[in-house]
Amino acid sequence: MNNKVDCDIRESLDKVSSRMRRDYSESLRELNLYVGQDNLLYRLWREDGITQMQLCDHLKCEPPTVTNMVKSLEQNGFIQRKRDEQDARVMRIYLTDKGRALEQPVDAKWKHQQEKLLHSISPEERLVLRELMMRMERNLF
Amino acid sequence: MNNKVDCDIRESLDKVSSRMRRDYSESLRELNLYVGQDNLLYRLWREDGITQMQLCDHLKCEPPTVTNMVKSLEQNGFIQRKRDEQDARVMRIYLTDKGRALEQPVDAKWKHQQEKLLHSISPEERLVLRELMMRMERNLF
DNA sequence: CTGATATATTTAGTCTGCTAAATAAATTGA
DNA sequence: TCAATTTATTTAGCAGACTAAATATATCAG
Numbered sequence A, B: 001m002n003n004k005v006d007c008d009i010r011e012s013l014d015k016v017s018s019r020m021r022r023d024y025s026e027s028l029r030e031l032n033l034y035v036g037q038d039n040l041l042y043r044l045w046r047e048d049g050i051t052q053m054q055l056c057d058h059l060k061c062e063p064p065t066v067t068n069m070v071k072s073l074e075q076n077g078f079i080q081r082k083r084d085e086q087d088a089r090v091m092r093i094y095l096t097d098k099g100r101a102l103e104q105p106v107d108a109k110w111k112h113q114q115e116k117l118l119h120s121i122s123p124e125e126r127l128v129l130r131e132l133m134m135r136m137e138r139n140l141f
Numbered sequence C: 001c002t003g004a005t006a007t008a009t010t011t012a013g014t015c016t017g018c019t020a021a022a023t024a025a026a027t028t029g030a
Numbered sequence D: 001t002c003a004a005t006t007t008a009t010t011t012a013g014c015a016g017a018c019t020a021a022a023t024a025t026a027t028c029a030g
Helices: A002-031 A037-046 A052-059 A063-075 A103-118 A123-140 B002-031 B037-046 B052-059 B063-075 B103-118 B123-140
Strands: A079-083 A091-095 B079-083 B091-095
Touching: A002 A103, A002 B002, A002 B103, A002 B123, A037 A052, A037 A063, A037 A091, A037 A103, A052 A063, A052 A091, A063 A079, A103 B002, A103 B123, A123 B002, A123 B103, A123 B123, B002 B103, B037 B052, B037 B063, B037 B091, B037 B103, B052 B063, B052 B091, B063 B079
Parallel strands: none
Antiparallel strands: A079 A091, B079 B091
16 A cells, blocks of 8 residues: 555656656757756856866766766867866866856756746745655665 | 755755666666666556557657667567557557566566665655655646 | 648657776886 | 886767657548
């Protein structure tokens, strides 16, 4: 009986997150960005010139994924790659003006998407929800 | 102030679902399946011989995605494609014995993953969580 | 009956994401 | 010093997922 609830939670989680990703992805296309690239840029808006390895850590993905994302972002002129002077193995990623200019529009789209997700949920409920989400997170890591 | 909570919810949602997907994906590799294929098979376990268009509806994805998944599953011998006799446009997808045999092992892996996600959360809390997830779902669709 | 439209699928090409293996540079240890 | 190991990145190849465009079949309207 309880199993049904559990199933619904997992299915709902999948549905919500894939739908969010899809909607947000579509919205980002207006900025000539692909979903995920906004997250990479986000790290650079916080700290410009970090290495690909650091991006891996933050994005929680594997090195080849960063290589590809960075390549695409560079081709579109949002970032620039420079080899580190001290350590010739590492690549440092720097924002271009075009990349910096995306911060506000991306933030607006992010907030809009977020509001769509949560709009029927009260502040008190959001606290409860966050607490439960955090516990699921801890269960997985 | 509340915005922080909202942000955490969305970030947490992304983290939890991507981690779930990743773990589950790795687990499915033992069955020679890729993540997502289990969901397609699930539909066939419920109703064998449905069309690719019906699979699209259930999986909530686009026709080319189904084409590729079906191709891969057929090459691995889990399903068989047959053209519909009434309407030569439609392809009907049928399980092979090998495909049918995956139902139990996939179900076990799914349940295992689900328990990992929810194990620290009480039955009462699960009901609350489900209710909130469902509301987010309704917000998006 | 036939030309236009609708429907189902495929093809081509993009992206994120992965693993395995290759490459290149730095570090470590005998 | 120099071979072995570690670290950072890239390449190749695969999957799911997407869009745009092509193909093939069916249906509908005049």
